[in-house]
Amino acid sequence: MLRFVALRLARALATVIAVMTFAFVVLRLSGDPAQVMLGPDVPQEAVEAFRRSWGLDAPLWQQYLAYLGAIFRGDFGVSMRDHSPALALVLERVPATLQLTIPALILKLGLGIPAGVYAALHRDSLIDRGVILLAVAGFTIPSFVLGLVLVLIFAVTLGVLPSGGSGTWVHGILPTLTISIGGIGVLARFSRSAMIEVMGQPYIRTAAAKGVKWRNVVRGHALPNAAVPIVTLVGFMVGSLIAGAVVVETIFSWPGIGRLLIVSVSNRDLAVVQCILLLIAAVMVVSNLVVDLLYGALDPRLRAQPTT
Amino acid sequence: MALADILPRTRRLLPAGLPVSVALSLFWLAAMLICAALADLLRPYPITRMDLAARLAPPLTPHHWLGTDELGRDVLSRLIQSVRVSLVIAFGATILSAVFGTTLGFLAAKARGWVEHAVVMLADFQAALPFLIMALAVLAFFGSSMPLLVGLMGFYGWERYARIARGLAISAGAQGYAAAVVQLGASPARVYLRHILPNVASTLIVSMTLTFPEIVLMESGLSFLGLGVQPPETSLGNMVGFGRDYLTTAPWIMLAPAVVITLTTLSISLAGDWLRDRLDPTIR
Amino acid sequence: MSRPLLLEARDLVRIYRSRRGLTGAVTEVRAVDEVSLKLRAGETLGIVGESGSGKSTLGRMLLGLDPAQGGTVLFEGMPLPRFGTPIWRRLRSRMQMVWQDPLSALDRRLTVAAQIREPLDIHRIGTPEERPARTASLMTAVGLRADQGGRYPHELSGGQRQRVVIARALATNPALLVCDEPVSALDVSIQAQVVNLLRDLQGQKGLGMVFISHDLKVVRNLADRVAVMYLGRIVEEGPAEQIFAEPRHPYTQALVSSIPVPGRPLDARILLQGEPPNPAARPPGCAFHPRCPLAQGLCRTRVPALRVPEPGRAVACHVTAGAQSPVAA
Numbered sequence: 001m002l003r004f005v006a007l008r009l010a011r012a013l014a015t016v017i018a019v020m021t022f023a024f025v026v027l028r029l030s031g032d033p034a035q036v037m038l039g040p041d042v043p044q045e046a047v048e049a050f051r052r053s054w055g056l057d058a059p060l061w062q063q064y065l066a067y068l069g070a071i072f073r074g075d076f077g078v079s080m081r082d083h084s085p086a087l088a089l090v091l092e093r094v095p096a097t098l099q100l101t102i103p104a105l106i107l108k109l110g111l112g113i114p115a116g117v118y119a120a121l122h123r124d125s126l127i128d129r130g131v132i133l134l135a136v137a138g139f140t141i142p143s144f145v146l147g148l149v150l151v152l153i154f155a156v157t158l159g160v161l162p163s164g165g166s167g168t169w170v171h172g173i174l175p176t177l178t179i180s181i182g183g184i185g186v187l188a189r190f191s192r193s194a195m196i197e198v199m200g201q202p203y204i205r206t207a208a209a210k211g212v213k214w215r216n217v218v219r220g221h222a223l224p225n226a227a228v229p230i231v232t233l234v235g236f237m238v239g240s241l242i243a244g245a246v247v248v249e250t251i252f253s254w255p256g257i258g259r260l261l262i263v264s265v266s267n268r269d270l271a272v273v274q275c276i277l278l279l280i281a282a283v284m285v286v287s288n289l290v291v292d293l294l295y296g297a298l299d300p301r302l303r304a305q306p307t308t
Numbered sequence: 309m310a311l312a313d314i315l316p317r318t319r320r321l322l323p324a325g326l327p328v329s330v331a332l333s334l335f336w337l338a339a340m341l342i343c344a345a346l347a348d349l350l351r352p353y354p355i356t357r358m359d360l361a362a363r364l365a366p367p368l369t370p371h372h373w374l375g376t377d378e379l380g381r382d383v384l385s386r387l388i389q390s391v392r393v394s395l396v397i398a399f400g401a402t403i404l405s406a407v408f409g410t411t412l413g414f415l416a417a418k419a420r421g422w423v424e425h426a427v428v429m430l431a432d433f434q435a436a437l438p439f440l441i442m443a444l445a446v447l448a449f450f451g452s453s454m455p456l457l458v459g460l461m462g463f464y465g466w467e468r469y470a471r472i473a474r475g476l477a478i479s480a481g482a483q484g485y486a487a488a489v490v491q492l493g494a495s496p497a498r499v500y501l502r503h504i505l506p507n508v509a510s511t512l513i514v515s516m517t518l519t520f521p522e523i524v525l526m527e528s529g530l531s532f533l534g535l536g537v538q539p540p541e542t543s544l545g546n547m548v549g550f551g552r553d554y555l556t557t558a559p560w561i562m563l564a565p566a567v568v569i570t571l572t573t574l575s576i577s578l579a580g581d582w583l584r585d586r587l588d589p590t591i592r
Numbered sequence: 593m594s595r596p597l598l599l600e601a602r603d604l605v606r607i608y609r610s611r612r613g614l615t616g617a618v619t620e621v622r623a624v625d626e627v628s629l630k631l632r633a634g635e636t637l638g639i640v641g642e643s644g645s646g647k648s649t650l651g652r653m654l655l656g657l658d659p660a661q662g663g664t665v666l667f668e669g670m671p672l673p674r675f676g677t678p679i680w681r682r683l684r685s686r687m688q689m690v691w692q693d694p695l696s697a698l699d700r701r702l703t704v705a706a707q708i709r710e711p712l713d714i715h716r717i718g719t720p721e722e723r724p725a726r727t728a729s730l731m732t733a734v735g736l737r738a739d740q741g742g743r744y745p746h747e748l749s750g751g752q753r754q755r756v757v758i759a760r761a762l763a764t765n766p767a768l769l770v771c772d773e774p775v776s777a778l779d780v781s782i783q784a785q786v787v788n789l790l791r792d793l794q795g796q797k798g799l800g801m802v803f804i805s806h807d808l809k810v811v812r813n814l815a816d817r818v819a820v821m822y823l824g825r826i827v828e829e830g831p832a833e834q835i836f837a838e839p840r841h842p843y844t845q846a847l848v849s850s851i852p853v854p855g856r857p858l859d860a861r862i863l864l865q866g867e868p869p870n871p872a873a874r875p876p877g878c879a880f881h882p883r884c885p886l887a888q889g890l891c892r893t894r895v896p897a898l899r900v901p902e903p904g905r906a907v908a909c910h911v912t913a914g915a916q917s918p919v920a921a
Binding site: 484485487488489490491492493494495496498503506507 | 655657676681682683684685688689691696697698699700701702710711714715757760
């Protein structure tokens with residue numbers, strides 16, 4: 001088990017460093033931030049001075065090492081727009097994003113998994129059909145279309161909910177729904193098929209044939225086994241949750257990380273974009289790690305896998 | 309005539325075993341392909357032609373069947389062009405991603421050792437960042453252009469092909485036909501291109517039907533955010549993005565492309581599911 | 593024995609390492625342990641052993657498919673080139689293999705004619721116009737009808753598929769053919785036909801053949817000499833008729849006695865006791881001693897060397913080989 005954890009930790013660390021390198025390479029090589037920040041009509045001396053003060057005149061590898069060193073010291077640089085530390089700027093927006101994503105995740109898990117399990121146990125019922133329909137919709141309707149349609153219905157036509165902005169919990173309803181609806185369907189369909197597959201296994205039939213109560217068969221045998229694939233999917237969902245937040249925050253002018261990312265990206269604000277990239281990568285790596293470890297805990301076979 | 313009377317008869321017209329939903333999907337996809345191929349002929353107006361006398365005209369206005377936008381440009385013409393642009397990007401990207409992923413997968417299977425580790429690392433890295441976020445960073449800093457967009461989208465989903473191709477190539481080489489051909493003295497190129505590729509092709513095509521709609525969604529999402537296809541060119545997502553400002557006054561500008569995106573991805577999923585059941589050797 | 597030496601293996605060793613569990617303890621399996629053998633042109637050598645005896649690994653090593661950790665393989669006096677190199681690939685036209693499972697050894701997406709022709713394409717034998725005719729004559733030689741060339745492997749029977757594999761292996765007129773359990777996946781009724789085909793082709797073409805089987809009966813019909821393997825080592829080797837008439841090693845004796853002979857009562861069989869051999873847990877001393885009816889003290893501690901009790905034969909047994917001199921390498 002120790003070896004398993006150590007291996008996963010090493011891989012997680014390697015991935016974070018790879019993301020850091022990627023961010024650095026793409027963002028540094030792609031354009032000249034001095035030109036972008038100062039505009040085209042600035043004298044050459046001013047551009048040089050800007051470069052020196054931002055360390056952009058050193059060779060690339062020196063910039064990279066300095067960058068890695070700074071990151072490990074917790075220094076993510078300073079926003080080029082308003083000269084405040086990038087990390088503070090980003091962290092300031094984290095609560096707003098969490099206000100959307102955590103309720104959305106709870107909705108997805110709390111509605112998606114029970115609906116899927118129920119649908120699997122009552123196949124061809126109304127809920128079963130609803131789950132399939134919702135899953136297909138969740139997969140095919142892009143979130144920006146869904147968000148705009150919800151605005152059209154609830155804000156423009158009915159006028160019961162605000163179309164954008166933040167402040168009260170009422171403002172959060174439409175964005176949260178937009179992020180979660182598709183995910184509920186996808187998770188429900190996945191739980192449904194995982195459950196159906198497990199229910200068809202010989203050990204379930206054996207347990208049922210031995211006279212174990214049906215309720216106990218489902219609780220004791222089917223659910224724990226169906227949990228393994230479901231946990232994996234939940235790990236992947238964290239990524240889609242973040243990507244969803246970027247789009248949804250833009251639609252609803254929600255002051256979270258996603259909106260900050262889009263704004264910083266259009267302003268070429270290197271430090272902030274890097275900081276957000278790393279933050280997202282760290283969240284993804286940690287959630288993947290948790291899934292891996294949960295997976296190991298749920299499925300004893302994986303712990304004893306030969307590594308050659 | 310009631311719908312119920314028509315349905316059984318149309319069902320009889322279909323080839324045996326083809327569900328109505330799949331038939332409709334295939335029909336819609338065929339229509340989209342024709343749209344994309346013949347966009348120049350089908351468009352009633354050039355996409356930038358402004359009819360200032362008929363700005364924000366609602367749908368079903370004569371000469372502008374889907375209405376016009378804030379500059380009086382014909383929505384139907386722009387929609388047809390958008391279908392072409394979005395499909396071309398998605399096709400190009402799907403093929404790129406399949407070729408890139410399959411090549412890396414075969415490479416990993418052939419070379420093993422550190423090459424394999426590097427490919428696995430790369431796939432891990434891809435999984436660690438949501439693709440949209442990574443694409444945003446790249447596009448914003450390089451500026452958006454059509455080749456860059458296709459190239460970038462071409463990285464979407466490569467790791468799936470790589471994983472499949474590697475797994476199948478290793479199992480083919482372990483004791484099967486591939487090992488036998490190697491033992492005949494065949495060069496690696498012959499082993500992989502003449503023997504392994506045709507054998508794994510159906511599985512790869514199955515994954516392509518999964519990636520294609522996701523790439524359509526990804527491109528339209530980026531264009532919606534203003535970072536994909538740039539004006540004056542137009543794509544489905546880009547139309548939704550600009551139509552958003554007129555959501556209250558002229559919702560058709562945004563709804564028309566939104567419906568097309570949804571129907572297209574839905575059709576590919578339905579048709580893809582059906583194709584998968586017929587093609588996938590692991591199911592049979 | 594005036595025929596030239598075709599293939600020679602000297603002290604071949606193949607070790608597989610596998611890591612078990614999370615502790616990371618590495619287990620070593622000596623699949624092939626200091627095996628030496630010789631094969632002359634036009635001669636057939638049978639290699640017999642249970643599963644896990646290392647006979648298949650040995651077969652792969654003789655073709656250079658599996659690298660040796662120790663020892664060398666000489667083909668026509670030259671050491672085998674490294675696996676996958678252009679020289680190794682070119683050498684494939686001289687040495688070929690017949691696989692155990694013909695269905696998995698054939699590409700299910702190509703017609704059998706295309707697959708029989710493939711070695712000709714690879715090694716550029718004949719002009720492209722001549723190759724279809726050559727393919728057809730190969731098919732006739734292995735007893736297939738020419739019109740079956742357009743079929744796909746799954747459309748043929750198991751015996752026909754193995755004929756396709758044999759035709760493909762013989763397409764380049766190789767000097768050496770290694771057959772790894774070529775009939776064990778086939779119906780018993782078909783086995784004899786394929787064995788006879790291999791024997792006939794071997795005789796006609798003057799092939800040097802290594803025939804690997806777990807079944808002594810099959811080997812008896814076509815081998816000039818037989819080597820018996822047990823847990824990675826050759827325990828007895830000699831001319832086929834002598835091995836069958838007068839086996840020396842207790843393991844060979846048990847194997848030979850298990851072949852039913854008309855007129856001999858079944859209870860004359862020597863029944864092997866104890867666990868079947870496990871390559872991961874090789875007993876010390878003579879690997880066979882836990883199952884050997886003749887085992888003595890020495891057998892539990894010292895590995896017996898191959899000794900030569902009479903010219904042309906070799907036995908690795910402390911008890912039955914006597915005190916003759918060890919075999920010269």
